[in-house]
Amino acid sequence: MAETEAIAALFKAGDCVRVREAYPIGHVRTPYYIRGKSGVIERLCGAYPNPEELAYARPGLPRQPLYRVRFRQTDVWQGYRGKGDDTVDIEIYQHWLQAQ
Amino acid sequence: MSEHHHHDESVPHRHPLRADQDDTLTYWRAMEIAVRELLIDKEITTADEVRREVEAMDNRTPAHGGRVIARAWSDPDFRKLLLEDGNAACEAMGLERGLYKLVAVENTDKVHNVVVCTLCSCYPRFLLGLPPDWYKSRNYRSRVISDPRAVLGEFGTVVGDDAVVRVHDSTADMRYLVVPKRPSGTEGFSESKLAELVTRDAMIGVSFARQP
Numbered sequence: 001m002a003e004t005e006a007i008a009a010l011f012k013a014g015d016c017v018r019v020r021e022a023y024p025i026g027h028v029r030t031p032y033y034i035r036g037k038s039g040v041i042e043r044l045c046g047a048y049p050n051p052e053e054l055a056y057a058r059p060g061l062p063r064q065p066l067y068r069v070r071f072r073q074t075d076v077w078q079g080y081r082g083k084g085d086d087t088v089d090i091e092i093y094q095h096w097l098q099a100q
Numbered sequence: 101m102s103e104h105h106h107h108d109e110s111v112p113h114r115h116p117l118r119a120d121q122d123d124t125l126t127y128w129r130a131m132e133i134a135v136r137e138l139l140i141d142k143e144i145t146t147a148d149e150v151r152r153e154v155e156a157m158d159n160r161t162p163a164h165g166g167r168v169i170a171r172a173w174s175d176p177d178f179r180k181l182l183l184e185d186g187n188a189a190c191e192a193m194g195l196e197r198g199l200y201k202l203v204a205v206e207n208t209d210k211v212h213n214v215v216v217c218t219l220c221s222c223y224p225r226f227l228l229g230l231p232p233d234w235y236k237s238r239n240y241r242s243r244v245i246s247d248p249r250a251v252l253g254e255f256g257t258v259v260g261d262d263a264v265v266r267v268h269d270s271t272a273d274m275r276y277l278v279v280p281k282r283p284s285g286t287e288g289f290s291e292s293k294l295a296e297l298v299t300r301d302a303m304i305g306v307s308f309a310r311q312p
Contacts, residue, residue, distance in 0.1 A: 029271050031218050033245070045201060048273045066272055068203075073246075073267075082249045086265045091272035 006047035006063040007094065015041045016100035017069060019092060027055035030096045034088075038100055039071035042089055050093065065094040157230070164195055165227040165277060166298035169309075170291040172204075173282045179206075186277060190227065198226040198275065205268060206279040207305070212259045213278045214252065214305030216244045217270040224275040228300055235304065244306075245269060255306040278305035286312055 011017060021036035029051050044067055049060030073086040080086070139145045171193060172179040182189035186202025202224060205213040217223065218241050223231040234240050244251040248265045252258070259265055268276045280302040286294060289312070301307040 029219065031269065031271060033218075045203075045274055051272065066274075068274070070266075073248075073265075077246045081247055082265055083261060086248070086267075088245060088267045088269060090269040091274055093272070 005061060007065060009044050009047070009065040010094060011041045011044070011065075011067060011097065011099070013041050013043050017041060017067075017097040018100045019069075020096050020098060022096075027052055030092055031090070033076065034071065034090055034092070037071055037076055039069040039075070039090075042068040042070045045091065048093075050095075066091055067094065067097065068092075069097070157225070160225060160227075160229040162228045162298075162300035162303065163295070164229075165224070165300070165303045166295040167291070168193060168195070168227065168277070169279055169298040169303065170294035172279055173286075173294055174291050179279075182279070196226045198224065200224075200273055200275045202227070202277060203268075203274045204277045204279050205266070207281045207308075208263075209281075210263055211266060212252075212263050212305065213266045213268060213276075214244060214248055215268045215270060215276040215278060216241055218242070218245050219271055222270040222275060224277055227277060228303060232300070252306060255301065257307050278303050280305075280309040283309050283311045 016038065017040070018038045019030060019034050019036060023035070044065060047063035047065045050064045051060065053060035068089050069092050070087050070089050072084070073080045073082055073088055074084055076088060136150060140147055140150075168182065168190060172182045172189075178189060178192070181192065182204045183206060186204045187197045189204070190202065191197045200222075207213055216235075221231055221236040223235065225231070240251065245267055248267050249259060252265070270276055280298065282294075283297055286297070293312075297310040297312060299307065299310060302309045
């Protein structure tokens with residue numbers, strides 16, 4: 001598979017998305033604390049070889065679109081002590097995101 | 101005769117000796133040596149090339165990042181480029197482009213940005229050098245993500261209620277650089293004078309730039 005081959009981006013900045021609530025074994029870059037949470041696409045970062053494959057010496061192709069997703073801290077942590085509009089921005093690969 | 105010579109000459113050091121840290125051949129040390137020696141034997145790399153990379157790594161310091169920030173404070177076009185394409189901005193200054201995409205996030209009166217890698221210790225090494233030990237600690241990684249204002253407070257950094265705190269979790273292929281707010285009273289400062297006010301911690305977002 002050509003290194004240039006990438007999966008088409010499904011989302012754009014401003015789209016509401018939900019992170020899949022899944023717990024596969026292996027090397028995963030989606031932190032536990034954000035699984036099942038809803039946020040908004042901040043930007044599309046490009047497409048990168050899937051690290052879940054790269055970690056096992058496989059090529060990780062086709063490349064996966066990667067987004068920065070913005071979450072409200074109060075939606076992520078119960079009893080968050082900061083301000084209501086504080087945020088956490090996380091890089092998440094497309095195969096972990098569902099349209100909301 | 102000085103005070104010093106009243107001591108027993110057979111005890112040259114009065115302070116406790118620091119324990120050696122390189123005398124235990126752990127699993128990963130043995131692995132590193134084995135892989136390095138194999139690569140050298142197979143002529144894929146050389147001992148000098150390995151040494152040069154280590155030297156280059158140690159020569160990367162937050163001063164590089166400080167120059168970038170000072171330029172962004174001084175030159176509106178460069179600031180725009182840095183925020184749109186961080187790697188191109190570094191290249192334009194004659195710095196390394198970096199292997200990862202650089203996302204610069206700007207602190208303003210309304211937004212305070214702070215960077216963490218909750219999964220490991222991703223850090224813009226090409227601009228800031230090696231990360232500080234606390235950046236890699238479980239304590240910082242687990243707490244700044246869920247209670248950033250308290251952790252910032254422990255660093256002596258109080259962000260007012262009129263500003264939003266944005267934590268950036270560096271989980272994948274981006275690296276983050278915080279553009280601190282330009283300190284007041286620095287009008288007319290040269291770039292090199294401004295760069296002296298930009299600290300490593302300000303570019304991670306756990307503090308503000310120094311006041312002159």
